[in-house]
Amino acid sequence: MTSMTHLELENLVSDYLEGRLAATPHAQVASHLAGCSSCRQLVDDVRRVMELCRSAEVLEPAPGLTRRILLATVGERKPSLRDRIAAYLRPVWQPRFAYGAAMAVFSFSIIVNAAGIDLRRLKLEDLNPRTWIYQANRNGHLLYARAEKFYYDLRVVYEIESRRKQLRQQTGHEKQQQETPKHESPGGGSTDGNGITKPELASVRNFAMAPWLIGRGSVSSRSLIP
Amino acid sequence: MERDPELVKRCLSGDSAAWEELLRSHTRKIYNLCYRFSGQGSDAEDLTQEIFIKIFQTLRSYDAAQGSFQTWLNRVARNHLVDHYRRTRKDRLTSSLEDETTPLEAKPGSGVSPAEHVESRERKELLQSALERLSPDMREAVILRDLQDLDYQEIAQVLGVPEGTVKSRINRGRLELARVLKRMEI
Numbered sequence: 001m002t003s004m005t006h007l008e009l010e011n012l013v014s015d016y017l018e019g020r021l022a023a024t025p026h027a028q029v030a031s032h033l034a035g036c037s038s039c040r041q042l043v044d045d046v047r048r049v050m051e052l053c054r055s056a057e058v059l060e061p062a063p064g065l066t067r068r069i070l071l072a073t074v075g076e077r078k079p080s081l082r083d084r085i086a087a088y089l090r091p092v093w094q095p096r097f098a099y100g101a102a103m104a105v106f107s108f109s110i111i112v113n114a115a116g117i118d119l120r121r122l123k124l125e126d127l128n129p130r131t132w133i134y135q136a137n138r139n140g141h142l143l144y145a146r147a148e149k150f151y152y153d154l155r156v157v158y159e160i161e162s163r164r165k166q167l168r169q170q171t172g173h174e175k176q177q178q179e180t181p182k183h184e185s186p187g188g189g190s191t192d193g194n195g196i197t198k199p200e201l202a203s204v205r206n207f208a209m210a211p212w213l214i215g216r217g218s219v220s221s222r223s224l225i226p
Numbered sequence: 227m228e229r230d231p232e233l234v235k236r237c238l239s240g241d242s243a244a245w246e247e248l249l250r251s252h253t254r255k256i257y258n259l260c261y262r263f264s265g266q267g268s269d270a271e272d273l274t275q276e277i278f279i280k281i282f283q284t285l286r287s288y289d290a291a292q293g294s295f296q297t298w299l300n301r302v303a304r305n306h307l308v309d310h311y312r313r314t315r316k317d318r319l320t321s322s323l324e325d326e327t328t329p330l331e332a333k334p335g336s337g338v339s340p341a342e343h344v345e346s347r348e349r350k351e352l353l354q355s356a357l358e359r360l361s362p363d364m365r366e367a368v369i370l371r372d373l374q375d376l377d378y379q380e381i382a383q384v385l386g387v388p389e390g391t392v393k394s395r396i397n398r399g400r401l402e403l404a405r406v407l408k409r410m411e412i
Contacts, residue, residue, distance in 0.1 A: 014397040045404035052407075053372035056353055061257040062271060066250055069275050073249075073282040074242040 004032040009039050013046050114139050227251070230295035237285055249278060252296070255374065256303050262369045263307045265358050273310060277303045293383055300376070300384045304366060311362055356406045364399030371396050 009032050015021045016029045033040050091097070112119065115135040117126045125131050151157060229247075236244035256277055261270035281302055288298050357365055370376045370384060381396075382389045 010401060011394075011397065014393070014400055042401075042404070045408065046400050049400050049404045049407065050372055052353055053368065053403075054375075056373060057350060058254065059258050059261055059267075061253055061274065062267075065257070065271055065274060066246075066253050069249055069253070069278045070246060072275060072279055074245055 004028045006036070006039060009033075009036075010042065013043055017043065017047055017050065111136070227294070227296060231290050234285065234288060234290075234295060245282070252299060253278070255296075256299065259300070259303055259369065259374060260307065262354070262357060262373055263311070263365070265354050273307065277306050280306060293380075297376075297380050297383050300370070300374070300380070301386070304370075304384050307366070308362065352407065352410065356403055356410060359406050360399055360402055364395050364402055367392060367395035368399035368403060372400075 009029060012021060012025060012029055016026065021029065033043060111132065115126075115132040116139060117132070117135070152161070230251075233244045233248045237248060253274065257270055257274045260273040260277070261267065264270050264273060281299060284302070288295065292298070357369065360368065366385065367381060370381045371378075376384065378389050378392050378396075381392045385392065387395075
């Protein structure tokens with residue numbers, strides 16, 4: 001194998017790095033590089049230059065460049081129907097509009113539901129806003145009444161309410177008793193100190209029994225509250 | 227790229243949508259080529275526009291039998307860039323560069339290769355600056371090979387020179403670029 005000069009190697013650097021050398025010259029280059037540090041450095045530098053070039057970023061032209069060229073060549077292209085539709089819908093294809101549309105559908109479904117409209121059996125009068133308002137109002141009241149009934153039907157609430165009522169009545173009687181000496185009737189009055197008369201006690205007992213009746217569903221608690 | 231011949235045919239029959247598609251598929255590549263030659267974003271845009279206007283005007287002269295549309299486009303672009311260079315004359319010649327360059331052997335012990343320095347700096351600016359210091363012949367050969375990824379045969383067609391000349395220019399261009407980068411870093 002003949003030896004290679006620095007200049008000869010320099011001329012073959014690219015072919016060597018791109019694997020385009022035949023076996024013999026490739027071996028000659030490899031042999032020269034094994035014993036020549038400056039040529040090794042040169043080959044490394046060229047290899048890195050090639051890598052640098054190939055890893056260089058692809059630059060993006062300005063967004064308006066293509067349009068400018070189009071204007072300069074074919075002029076303003078008449079938009080097709082598809083282009084026009086796409087241009088018309090372009091503002092709609094955005095997340096905020098999708099969100100708005102979803103909210104609109106949601107609101108519409110709430111209104112339809114509140115108005116009690118059956119979309120499968122839609123009637124002409126269902127399209128009248130007055131019907132919607134009437135139905136929504138009716139459903140609102142029904143909902144409120146059900147919620148109220150549910151609240152008063154709760155045993156705890158019932159107990160608290162009846163106890164409160166009892167206490168209120170008791171306080172009323174005590175006040176009445178304090179005022180009685182001033183306005184005592186000539187015929188005298190009750191000497192009972194607890195201030196609750198027999199019919200009232202019966203009423204209180206009825207309240208205590210009421211939850212059982214309610215539990216059977218035959219009597220509403222509302223009907224028991226005087 | 228496979229659709230280029232069909233698009234060219236449609237363009238020639240007056241289909242502006244085909245021209246738009248052709249334009250959109252090649253603008254970026256031509257813009258990059260122009261940028262690597264001129265080194266200025268605004269110049270590159272103007273040159274890209276001029277090249278495509280020329281392409282539009284001479285599309286009838288394209289002969290698919292003589293090579294791909296991409297090669298023809300690159301050839302028109304390259305000729306336009308050379309004309310532009312001749313008009314502006316702002317490039318430095320390699321000869322003046324070589325006067326400043328010291329041989330590699332005269333810089334022992336630097337220890338760090340050009341590319342290692344390059345990685346720690348703005349790669350883009352450095353590479354562009356180094357490319358601008360190459361002679362136009364070497365620069366276009368290196369750009370077409372290492373930045374545009376054309377093969378030797380295509381480059382020979384674009385430049386209108388034998389393949390051996392292309393190989394020689396690319397090799398000398400790379401060696402020169404390595405030297406320039408090394409010098410810029412020291």
